[in-house]
Amino acid sequence: MDFADIAIILAVIVTGGVCQRPPTCDFQNDQRLFTCRYVKEAFPKLFYGNYNLKCELCNIRIFSPQTFPYENNLITFNVSDSGLQYITSQAFSNLGNVQYLYLQNNRIMNISRGAFSKLRQVYQINLENNLLVELEPGFLSDVESNSVSLANNKISELPDNAFEGTLTLLVLHLQNNQIKTIHPNAFFGLDTLEYLELQNNQICYLPLGLFREMKSLRVLNLADNKLTDFSLGTFSGLSQLNGLVLANNSLQFFRWQ
Numbered sequence: 001m002d003f004a005d006i007a008i009i010l011a012v013i014v015t016g017g018v019c020q021r022p023p024t025c026d027f028q029n030d031q032r033l034f035t036c037r038y039v040k041e042a043f044p045k046l047f048y049g050n051y052n053l054k055c056e057l058c059n060i061r062i063f064s065p066q067t068f069p070y071e072n073n074l075i076t077f078n079v080s081d082s083g084l085q086y087i088t089s090q091a092f093s094n095l096g097n098v099q100y101l102y103l104q105n106n107r108i109m110n111i112s113r114g115a116f117s118k119l120r121q122v123y124q125i126n127l128e129n130n131l132l133v134e135l136e137p138g139f140l141s142d143v144e145s146n147s148v149s150l151a152n153n154k155i156s157e158l159p160d161n162a163f164e165g166t167l168t169l170l171v172l173h174l175q176n177n178q179i180k181t182i183h184p185n186a187f188f189g190l191d192t193l194e195y196l197e198l199q200n201n202q203i204c205y206l207p208l209g210l211f212r213e214m215k216s217l218r219v220l221n222l223a224d225n226k227l228t229d230f231s232l233g234t235f236s237g238l239s240q241l242n243g244l245v246l247a248n249n250s251l252q253f254f255r256w257q
């Protein structure tokens with residue numbers, strides 16, 4: 001065994017030690033911020049008042065109701081960059097006061113039905129820069145959130161009832177995905193939605209009646225897709241629309257009516 005081997009073994013031992021450090025949280029009073037580190041299974045049991053929380057050096061593969069099982073009044077919950085892959089049903093049901101839920105920059109592939117259930121005050125759920133390919137219908141059910149961002153994922157298809165059960169949603173970001181197929185009832189239930197961002201996908205076809213329930217939609221962004229044509233009545237139902245972006249598609253001819 002030479003010096004290099006010993007160095008590698010030492011490095012492995014040291015890294016192994018770091019991984020097994022128990023989770024800790026420090027509180028910074030000036031920012032009203034808990035910084036939690038080394039969380040893998042569950043956050044430490046503490047009194048979490050109406051403060052903010054962020055995770056650093058965390059590796060939470062599965063977020064379930066057991067990951068954060070404590071009563072709390074947290075306002076911001078930031079588990080971006082924390083190794084998340086899977087969010088189970090009711091995962092955040094103890095975080096009923098959260099206004100900002102940051103889940104970006106993880107490796108999230110699966111979000112179960114009702115994952116955000118019981119969240120009642122959320123301005124923003126940020127799921128950008130993850131690895132979502134499929135959306136489970138009802139994954140946003142029973143949540144009151146103004147804005148949900150699924151931008152920069154790998155979503156290839158929007159199934160029927162994808163967003164069913166969501167309450168009060170105003171802004172939905174789906175740009176920079178690989179959406180090719182949109183099923184005719186994909187946007188069912190989005191009757192409060194005002195902004196829909198679908199730019200930079202692979203959409204070549206919009207099924208008839210897709211937007212029929214979207215009576216509040218004001219801005220529809222379909223730029224940077226592969227649309228070639230629309231059937232008569234594609235946009236019917238959009239009685240509030242005042243912005244439609246179709247830049248950089250492959251439109252051959254344009255028949256509005």
Ligand SMILES: *[C@@H]1O[C@H](CO)[C@@H](O)[C@H](O)[C@H]1NC(C)=O
Pocket residue numbers: 054055056078079080081102
């Ligand atoms: C969330 O936490 C990460 C990691 O500490 C940090 O880089 C990021 O700025 C935080 N985001 C917000 C919006 O607070």
Ligand SMILES: *[C@@H]1O[C@H](CO)[C@@H](O)[C@H](O)[C@H]1NC(C)=O
Pocket residue numbers: 109110132133134
């Ligand atoms: C998680 O998502 C991947 C990709 O969409 C899928 O192949 C897999 O079956 C899903 N697993 C579970 C447990 O839902």
Ligand SMILES: *[C@@H]1O[C@H](CO)[C@@H](O)[C@H](O)[C@H]1NC(C)=O
Pocket residue numbers: 200201223224225226248
């Ligand atoms: C047009 O859209 C495609 C994606 O469909 C994108 O790759 C390309 O950069 C866009 N071009 C411009 C000029 O924005």
